[in-house]
Amino acid sequence: MLRMPQFELVQPSTVDEAVRALAECPGALVVAGGTDLVPNLKHELFTPPRVVSLAAIAELRGIRRESDGSLSLGAMTPLAEVAESELVRSQAPALAQACSLIAGPQLRSMGTLGGNVMLDTRCQWYNQTYFWRQALGFCMKKDGAVCHVVKGGKNCVAAASNDSAPALMTLGASLDVAAASGRRALAIDDFWVADGIYNKQVARDELVTRIRVPATGAGHRGAYGKLRDRGSIDFPLLGVAVRLELDAQGAVAQADVVVTALAAQPKRITKVAEALAGTKPGTAAFDAAVEAVGALAHKQCKPLPNIPGDADYRREMVPVYVRRTLQAAARREGPVHHV
Numbered sequence: 001m002l003r004m005p006q007f008e009l010v011q012p013s014t015v016d017e018a019v020r021a022l023a024e025c026p027g028a029l030v031v032a033g034g035t036d037l038v039p040n041l042k043h044e045l046f047t048p049p050r051v052v053s054l055a056a057i058a059e060l061r062g063i064r065r066e067s068d069g070s071l072s073l074g075a076m077t078p079l080a081e082v083a084e085s086e087l088v089r090s091q092a093p094a095l096a097q098a099c100s101l102i103a104g105p106q107l108r109s110m111g112t113l114g115g116n117v118m119l120d121t122r123c124q125w126y127n128q129t130y131f132w133r134q135a136l137g138f139c140m141k142k143d144g145a146v147c148h149v150v151k152g153g154k155n156c157v158a159a160a161s162n163d164s165a166p167a168l169m170t171l172g173a174s175l176d177v178a179a180a181s182g183r184r185a186l187a188i189d190d191f192w193v194a195d196g197i198y199n200k201q202v203a204r205d206e207l208v209t210r211i212r213v214p215a216t217g218a219g220h221r222g223a224y225g226k227l228r229d230r231g232s233i234d235f236p237l238l239g240v241a242v243r244l245e246l247d248a249q250g251a252v253a254q255a256d257v258v259v260t261a262l263a264a265q266p267k268r269i270t271k272v273a274e275a276l277a278g279t280k281p282g283t284a285a286f287d288a289a290v291e292a293v294g295a296l297a298h299k300q301c302k303p304l305p306n307i308p309g310d311a312d313y314r315r316e317m318v319p320v321y322v323r324r325t326l327q328a329a330a331r332r333e334g335p336v337h338h339v
């Protein structure tokens, strides 16, 4: 049986108390729903002296529409609530769809949006028990000095595997971040660091308090596509978030595609807007442009053997999921996945 390491549990009821509890104990960690942190504690990937629970902080919960039409989602909002929210489904369909495909129903009830944004990177050589990792001499993300994915590699390439992240990137979201030293806003595009050991610009003693999604209009279309082993529960082998903005004539004015589960940060595919601009969904020109975007994504995405699933197969599935997810968004459908 895997046991939890010992730690002090602190249960603040305000954000200020929480950030103080983090600041006064170096190495302390936050727990939200615990659906990722608890298995990681049992695997001895983290051995914090203190764990600060966010469960009793009321201001971290709930979804609301602000006066400028933007959405404000509390970090402690359960994934199931994000997935089912009419506000999110209508204004940010890619986010609702991504959250609807995270893990399984029980985990979506426990797991939170903030915990998903802050999810640790994943690797098949790392998400293992201490005994398993020890047998291999560990690796540089935890307790060791080598990388088993890139032989001789100097950087950890564990994969960003949080499904909400690419959707939030296509939506131009930002994070409200609190620390003992003050509060700040951070654009999700500035959140990432290309280092699988810790891929975030939010430090361990900081809290994500809210996730903000700018207003979208009538021409907004979004969808999420996910490749995974078992349709009912698995982490992504690939995640594809897309955004289309249609003008008054129904032609594409703006477009964005972000792919995740590749390396430490999700990848925005370049030249997508140029390829799709001016085409109208439902026409041969749009279909040809979608085909071209799939080819761009195939060229730009090179999955590694960091997470389970054959890397060559995952690469061949990139254009398939990009095409299907773009077409689903155009038809106001999605998510794209197999069950």
Ligand SMILES: Cc1cc2nc3c(=O)[nH]c(=O)nc-3n(C[C@H](O)[C@H](O)[C@H](O)COP(=O)(O)OP(=O)(O)OC[C@H]3O[C@@H](n4cnc5c(N)ncnc54)[C@H](O)[C@@H]3O)c2cc1C
Pocket (backbone or CB within 6 Å): 029, 030, 031, 032, 033, 034, 035, 036, 037, 038, 039, 054, 075, 076, 079, 101, 102, 103, 104, 107, 110, 111, 112, 113, 114, 115, 116, 117, 118, 119, 120, 161, 162, 163, 164, 206, 207, 208, 209, 233, 234, 235, 236
């Ligand atoms: C079987 C299984 C399948 C899963 N499948 C998926 C999947 O398909 N896709 C996916 O994305 N995830 C998946 N997960 C992971 C996890 O369930 C989700 O990512 C969930 O959203 C994590 O949220 P949580 O509230 O449980 O986070 P926790 O486990 O509580 O925390 C996760 C990390 O975030 C930090 N943290 C949490 N909240 C905050 C905050 N507000 N501010 C700062 N730091 C914070 C914690 O310190 C910790 O490092 C799966 C987990 C399991 C066990």
Ligand code: SF4
Pocket (backbone or CB within 6 Å): 122, 123, 124, 125, 126, 139, 140, 141, 142, 146, 147, 148, 149, 150, 155, 156, 157, 158, 196, 197, 306
């Ligand atoms: S990518 Fe390399 S260093 Fe990073 S977790 Fe995997 S094996 Fe370890």
